[in-house]
Amino acid sequence: MSPFLRRAMQALLRFAPQRRLAWLAAFTAPVWLLPAPFGAYVGVGVSLLAVAALAIDVLMLPSAAALSVEREFPPSVGIGDEIDGSYTVINRTSRALQVELHDQLPPLVSGGVQSIALRVPGASAQRVQAGIRGTARGTALLGTVGVRVSTALGLVSARYTFETDDAIRVMPSLAGVRRYRLLAMQHHLDAMGIRVLRHKGQGQAFARLREYVRGDDPRHIDWKATSKKGKFITREFTVERSQTVITLVDAGRGMTQLSGEFSRFEHALSAALILTDVASSSGDRVGTLVFDDEVRAFVPPQASKGALTLVRDAFIPVHATSREPDYASSFRFFAAHQKKRALVVFFTDVIDVRASQALLAHVTHSAARHLVLVVALRNDALFEAAAPMDAASTEQLFESAAAEEVIQAREAVLERMRRAGVVVLDVSPQTMTASVVNRYLELKARGAL
Numbered sequence: 001m002s003p004f005l006r007r008a009m010q011a012l013l014r015f016a017p018q019r020r021l022a023w024l025a026a027f028t029a030p031v032w033l034l035p036a037p038f039g040a041y042v043g044v045g046v047s048l049l050a051v052a053a054l055a056i057d058v059l060m061l062p063s064a065a066a067l068s069v070e071r072e073f074p075p076s077v078g079i080g081d082e083i084d085g086s087y088t089v090i091n092r093t094s095r096a097l098q099v100e101l102h103d104q105l106p107p108l109v110s111g112g113v114q115s116i117a118l119r120v121p122g123a124s125a126q127r128v129q130a131g132i133r134g135t136a137r138g139t140a141l142l143g144t145v146g147v148r149v150s151t152a153l154g155l156v157s158a159r160y161t162f163e164t165d166d167a168i169r170v171m172p173s174l175a176g177v178r179r180y181r182l183l184a185m186q187h188h189l190d191a192m193g194i195r196v197l198r199h200k201g202q203g204q205a206f207a208r209l210r211e212y213v214r215g216d217d218p219r220h221i222d223w224k225a226t227s228k229k230g231k232f233i234t235r236e237f238t239v240e241r242s243q244t245v246i247t248l249v250d251a252g253r254g255m256t257q258l259s260g261e262f263s264r265f266e267h268a269l270s271a272a273l274i275l276t277d278v279a280s281s282s283g284d285r286v287g288t289l290v291f292d293d294e295v296r297a298f299v300p301p302q303a304s305k306g307a308l309t310l311v312r313d314a315f316i317p318v319h320a321t322s323r324e325p326d327y328a329s330s331f332r333f334f335a336a337h338q339k340k341r342a343l344v345v346f347f348t349d350v351i352d353v354r355a356s357q358a359l360l361a362h363v364t365h366s367a368a369r370h371l372v373l374v375v376a377l378r379n380d381a382l383f384e385a386a387a388p389m390d391a392a393s394t395e396q397l398f399e400s401a402a403a404e405e406v407i408q409a410r411e412a413v414l415e416r417m418r419r420a421g422v423v424v425l426d427v428s429p430q431t432m433t434a435s436v437v438n439r440y441l442e443l444k445a446r447g448a449l
Contacts, residue, residue, distance in 0.1 A: 014158050015058065016148070021155040024050055057153040066092045069101070069145045069162045077109065077134040078173030079266060087113055087128045089147070091120040100148040100157075101128065106140040108170045109133060134170040137266075137316055141167045171316045172269045208236050243449045244287075244301045244342035245279040245440070247272040247311075248334070251292040251318060252325030254349030257379065259429040264377045265320035267429035268347035271375070271436050275345060276311045278437055282444065287338075288314060291330040293323045300337065331362040335369075343371045343449050345436065350376045351406070356413045364420035371449050373423040375436055376414060380428050382406060 028050050032043040073085035091097050097120050105112045111132040120126040142164060150157040209225055212232035225233035249255075249272055255265035276286045280303070287301030288311045297314040299307075325348075334344075344366060350356050366372050386403035414424045423443070427435045443449065 014160070015061075015156050016159060018150060018154050018157055020153070021054065024053070024155065053153065054155050057151055057155040060095060060151045060153070061156070061158045062091070062093045062095075062097065062149060064160045067097075067099075067147065067149060067160060068092075069147060071103070071142065071145055071164060071166060073132060073142070073166070073168060075167070076169040076171055077132065079134040079137055079170055079270075080262065081173050082111070082131050082133045084129065084131050085112075087130060087145070088125050089118065089120050089128070090125045091122060094122040095151060096121045098150045098152075098154065099126075102146040102148070103143075105132065105142060106168075108136045108138050108140045109168060110135050132168075134173075137170050137172065137319070139167060139169045139316070141165070169316060171312055172266075172273045174273070174312070209233050210236055242283045242285070242303070243444065244285040244338075244340065245275070246286070246301055246334075246338060246342050246344050247275060247288045248330075248344060248346040248348075249288065249290045250325050250346070250348035251290050251296055251320045252349075253320075253322045254325075254351065255320040255377070256322065257349075259377075259380060263320055264349065264429045267432065268375070268377065269315050271433040272345070272347060273308070273312060273315065274433055275436055275440060277308050279440065280305075280307050284444075286311065289330070289334055290315070290318050291325060291333075292321050293326045293329075295330060295333050298333075298337070301342065325359075327358045327362045331366060335366075338370075341370055341449065343373065343440070343443060345373045345375060345440070347375045347377065349379075350374075350410050350413050360413060360416060363417060363422055367417075367421045371423070371443065372421075373425065373436075373439060373443070374414075374417055375432060376410075376424060376426045377429045377432065378427060380430075 028043075028046045031046045032039060034042055068090045070088040070090070071085070072088070074083050077083045087101055087103070089099050089101060091099075098117065099120050100115060100117050101113050102115050103113045109132045111130065113128060113130045116128060118126050118128060144161045144163050146159065146161045148157045148159050209222055210233070212221060212226075212234040216234045220235045222233045222235050249265070249268050251265060255268065256263055258264075259267055272288060276288065280286045283303065285301040285303045286307045287299045288297065289295065289299075290297040296318045299310050299314050302310075346363065348359065350359070363372055363374060382403050385399050386407055387400070411426075414426060417424050423439065425432070425435055425439055
């Protein structure tokens with residue numbers, strides 16, 4: 001096909017009949033049933049009027065240059081979070097237009113404008129609010145926006161697509177980071193199930209005022225508060241201890257299992273990111289390591305305001321895979337890059353003694369140099385099967401017994417870790433963040449590192 005014919009076909013396919021054109025054809029058709037020759041004259045006249053109306057409607061349709069669509073969304077969104085954005089349809093003609101807006105977003109996000117109709121007056125713009133939600137981590141172009149335009153006659157419509165170069169990044173959610181940071185600043189972490197333990201000492205960080213008790217250092221008495229209260233009030237301080245906190249995240253097949261809407265791996269990344277922010281805000285050096293059968297992401301520990309951003313950006317491209325994790329090579333990599341003692345928070349799955357032999361060996365070996373906190377992500381369905389709520393059938397009893405056997409084997413692995421000096425948290429993926437942050441604060445307050 002010649003380029004001219006191809007362009008002509010594309011121009012014709014741009015136009016589509018509307019419902020009003022079908023009704024017009026339905027009303028004009030009976031005219032041809034009138035007796036001849038009167039019926040023929042009237043039929044030809046009515047048909048010519050219909051064709052003229054159709055031609056006028058086509059001529060009134062705007063060109064692609066007379067219409068544009070602007071899409072405005074923030075460049076990033078957290079997985080599971082929703083953000084607000086907008087679409088702006090600009091009509092450069094002098095006539096009001098009926099516009100149907102269509103947008104098919106990439107699989108990383110949901111929402112937006114699937115299909116919405118609006119009226120745009122002449123020489124003006126119409127804005128439509130819309131929100132999108134992150135559903136999977138990654139970076140993707142948002143793609144084209146399509147419109148279907150018709151005039152007041154509404155006999156035919158024209159379809160146009162507008163190419164855009166805007167992209168969006170879906171990253172681990174920062175909503176929880178901000179919430180925990182604010183609560184920590186207000187000393188209200190207990191509202192999230194987190195207890196803030198303070199260690200009395202000679203540190204320079206002021207903690208709170210409290211009533212003086214025998215044995216307190218008289219030099220810490222706050223005389224201004226004492227005069228107001230009419231009793232001795234002393235200042236309490238926290239001990240400042242800067243340490244290194246590194247999160248290790250298992251990206252092997254055990255982490256692909258769903259826990260609610262998202263996989264256990266996604267819950268682990270979210271908890272690791274929140275812990276990174278809390279530790280960084282406490283003055284600690286923070287880093288991360290993600291691996292399956294090879295190292296997928298590594299951020300060396302550092303104390304800087306941009307540490308949270310570095311860890312978050314490292315998390316964006318990684319995904320849990322169906323591969324078996326290679327603990328030997330990953331822990332060798334970690335040992336080669338982290339010589340000094342650190343708090344190692346390891347998010348993983350523990351199944352049984354046989355399947356966890358390599359994990360057990362390397363974790364207990366690391367515990368000789370580092371303070372290791374293993375966050376064992378529970379299989380919630382397994383624990384529910386082991387403890388049925390009502391009278392069970394024979395099949396359910398067998399399932400319950402099998403589940404109980406797996407849980408006991410899993411507990412045996414965790415107990416061996418505890419005896420080797422490993423701190424263990426056995427928690428549900430959906431509720432682990434508060435427990436992880438709480439245990440970190442306990443270890444830091446006690447000077448365990």
